[in-house]
Amino acid sequence: MVDVDALLPVGDELPETLLDLAIPHEDINELIALARRVERDPELRAFVERSVRELVCDIGVVVGARELPPVPEGLGDAGRLLPVVVLLAALPFTRAYHRERGVPADVTRRTLADLGRHMALHRRRYGNAGLVKAHWFSLHFRGEIYQLGRLQFQRARLWRRTGEALSAAGLPMGEGDPCLSIHVPDFRGPLTPQACDASLALAREFFARHYPDESYRVAVCDSWLLDAQLGKYLPEDSNILCFQRRFRTSFQDTEAYDRVPVGFVFGDPDLPVETLLQRTPVERAVASHLLTGGHWYCGHGWLEL
Numbered sequence: 148m149v150d151v152d153a154l155l156p157v158g159d160e161l162p163e164t165l166l167d168l169a170i171p172h173e174d175i176n177e178l179i180a181l182a183r184r185v186e187r188d189p190e191l192r193a194f195v196e197r198s199v200r201e202l203v204c205d206i207g208v209v210v211g212a213r214e215l216p217p218v219p220e221g222l223g224d225a226g227r228l229l230p231v232v233v234l235l236a237a238l239p240f241t242r243a244y245h246r247e248r249g250v251p252a253d254v255t256r257r258t259l260a261d262l263g264r265h266m267a268l269h270r271r272r273y274g275n276a277g278l279v280k281a282h283w284f285s286l287h288f289r290g291e292i293y294q295l296g297r298l299q300f301q302r303a304r305l306w307r308r309t310g311e312a313l314s315a316a317g318l319p320m321g322e323g324d325p326c327l328s329i330h331v332p333d334f335r336g337p338l339t340p341q342a343c344d345a346s347l348a349l350a351r352e353f354f355a356r357h358y359p360d361e362s363y364r365v366a367v368c369d370s371w372l373l374d375a376q377l378g379k380y381l382p383e384d385s386n387i388l389c390f391q392r393r394f395r396t397s398f399q400d401t402e403a404y405d406r407v408p409v410g411f412v413f414g415d416p417d418l419p420v421e422t423l424l425q426r427t428p429v430e431r432a433v434a435s436h437l438l439t440g441g442h443w444y445c446g447h448g449w450l451e452l
Contacts, residue, residue, distance in 0.1 A: 169263025373446025
């Protein structure tokens with residue numbers, strides 16, 4: 148049984164903890180007030196404790212993004228931030244797991260600071276404190292994903308179609324075999340080839356050192372950034388096309404994926420196409436393609452590590 152008593156940092160240390168997680172400054176007071184409310188309210192405290200138990204009961208096991216328990220009804224605005232309080236209560240377990248694996252403190256800090264980045268995305272999109280895709284953070288707080296330089300690397304398993312592509316390429320791999328899934332966060336500067344080279348080098352060393360019991364021969368990426376149509380709009384030496392060329396294609400989805408690039412590039416996936424700004428090459432590519440009736444798709448690729 149996981150003991151979660153007295154894990155909520157509701158004292159003077161909480162602001163420092165929130166700053167370590169890159170929580171936007173304008174959200175800190177609201178979070179502190181909610182954490183203190185949870186400490187005083189037996190029902191909310193029981194919900195947080197139950198949620199933490201479910202989140203960390205098998206910490207370190209590769210299961211993919213896990214949905215957090217639904218927030219109790221009737222909380223009003225406080226419900227937006229309760230998942231963040233759950234993650235704060237799980238933080239000691241995450242840090243302990245990282246220490247057990249020998250993960251450097253700076254990697255822990257940068258990985259978990261993704262929480263603040265996503266809260267900044269929520270405020271940019273909706274104008275208030277909250278968390279975009281709370282379930283995504285089960286990966287961070289369970290030791291399944293790490294920020295290593297410019298890129299994030301998730302301990303994962305091959306999907307069927309990617310496994311088939313690898314097998315067809317002559318690699319002795321298939322569905323369910325271990326891989327690293329590469330993610331490209333925004334608000335992290337340009338996606339330069341040099342930054343990607345450095346991240347891949349860090350990943351090779353990191354997982355060999357801290358997960359010697361696991362073998363990662365390939366990395367995969369499932370993203371609109373691998374949509375081959377981008378080549379019609381971007382210059383040959385663009386960072387995105389250089390990133391694309393790292394990967395061998397597994398397959399490309401046939402279902403339109405328009406909301407994801409709109410959300411990534413413009414901050415809100417629900418913006419009307421006709422309102423999209425076209426200041427940068429990527430903005431012009433995403434917007435003009437949609438304005439002419441085109442669609443964007445998720446591409447799937449792999450590379451050998």
